[in-house]
Amino acid sequence: MKHxxxxxxxxxxxxxxxxxxxNAFLNQVYAQGMVYPPKEKVFAAIQTTALExxxxxxxGQDPYHGPKQAQGLSFSVPNDLPAPPSLQNILKExxxxxxxxxxHDLTPWAEQGVLxxxxxxxxxxxxxxxxxxxxxxxxxxxxxxxxxxxxQSVVFVLxxxxxxxxxxxxxxxxxxxxxxxxxxxxxxYRGFFGSRPFSKTNDFLVENGRATIDWLR
Numbered sequence: 631m632k633h634x635x636x637x638x639x640x641x642x643x644x645x646x647x648x649x650x651x652x653n654a655f656l657n658q659v660y661a662q663g664m665v666y667p668p669k670e671k672v673f674a675a676i677q678t679t680a681l682e683x684x685x686x687x688x689x690g691q692d693p694y695h696g697p698k699q700a701q702g703l704s705f706s707v708p709n710d711l712p713a714p715p716s717l718q719n720i721l722k723e724x725x726x727x728x729x730x731x732x733x734h735d736l737t738p739w740a741e742q743g744v745l746x747x748x749x750x751x752x753x754x755x756x757x758x759x760x761x762x763x764x765x766x767x768x769x770x771x772x773x774x775x776x777x778x779x780x781x782q783s784v785v786f787v788l789x790x791x792x793x794x795x796x797x798x799x800x801x802x803x804x805x806x807x808x809x810x811x812x813x814x815x816x817x818x819y820r821g822f823f824g825s826r827p828f829s830k831t832n833d834f835l836v837e838n839g840r841a842t843i844d845w846l847r
Contacts, residue, residue: 635681636776643772655765656752664755666693667700674702675747676773678740684777685743685840686785686831689793692750695758703746705813706736719813719822724845727826731846738847747773749792774799783838785831789813789822806834 641649656672659665667674690704694714699707705717713721713734724731740746749770754760774796777784783804788794790812800807808830811821832842 634676636676636773639681639776639779640769640772643775644768648768652765652769659752659754659761665752666695666755667702667752671700671702672751675704675740675745675751678703678737679743679745681776681780683743684745684780684784685782685835686739686787686843687745687747687774687777688739688787689774689789689796690746690748691790691792692748692759692762693753695753695756695760697755700753701735701737702751703736703740704748706740706746707734709733709735715815716813719815719818723813723818723823723825724828726823727828729846739843739845742843742847743841744843745773745777749796771796771799778802778805783834783840785834787827787831790817804838806831 656669660669688704693700693702694707699711699714701708705720707714707717711734717734721731721734736744736746747770750759750761750766751770752761752766778800779802781804783806785806785808786800788797788807788809793812794809797807797809808825808827810825810827811817813822828843828845835842
């Protein structure tokens with residue numbers, strides 16, 4: 631992980647030597663077989679979005695486990711791949727809420743201050759949630775805590791029961807929590823569609839003197 635404001639802030643939230651344990655875990659699992667995303671993109675979320683720039687956090691569970699999909703950014707895939715079902719529904723809700731985004735790559739969101747964070751940062755090929763409970767949760771919980779401590783107002787977008795469990799980490803009254811059902815086809819019709827998270831986020835950012843997100847980029 632690059633030394634940055636993230637590095638020191640997260641380190642303060644973790645037990646001593648936790649970074650060394652993460653590095654050992656990464657060396658082990660990438661040596662054993664196919665793991666996603668590519669090793670150089672494991673920390674893409676915090677490498678793309680600087681701590682001081684975070685305006686929005688969109689929390690996913692773990693990376694896509696199919697070939698070439700995972701980019702280290704929650705819900706995002708390269709533009710030359712079809713949108714997975716959850717991303718299809720995110721883009722449908724975005725279209726209904728604000729307008730049409732044609733790309734599947736969400737990097738432009740991350741570059742504007744949207745932290746696209748998965749709770750687990752790696753996954754074995756073809757084995758969804760295969761690294762859950764092994765190493766990542768204390769690290770990504772620390773990221774949420776660090777953002778929670780920021781003075782500037784931030785929107786936390788929690789989709790689905792797994793993400794909503796992280797609500798307990800968000801205690802700063804300056805922030806806004808937007809929660810709904812997950813965009814998965816299994817649950818999107820139970821409250822995700824029609825929730826208008828994108829316009830609600832921008833309304834809150836305007837109210838708090840922060841630049842809005844161009845969600846259509």
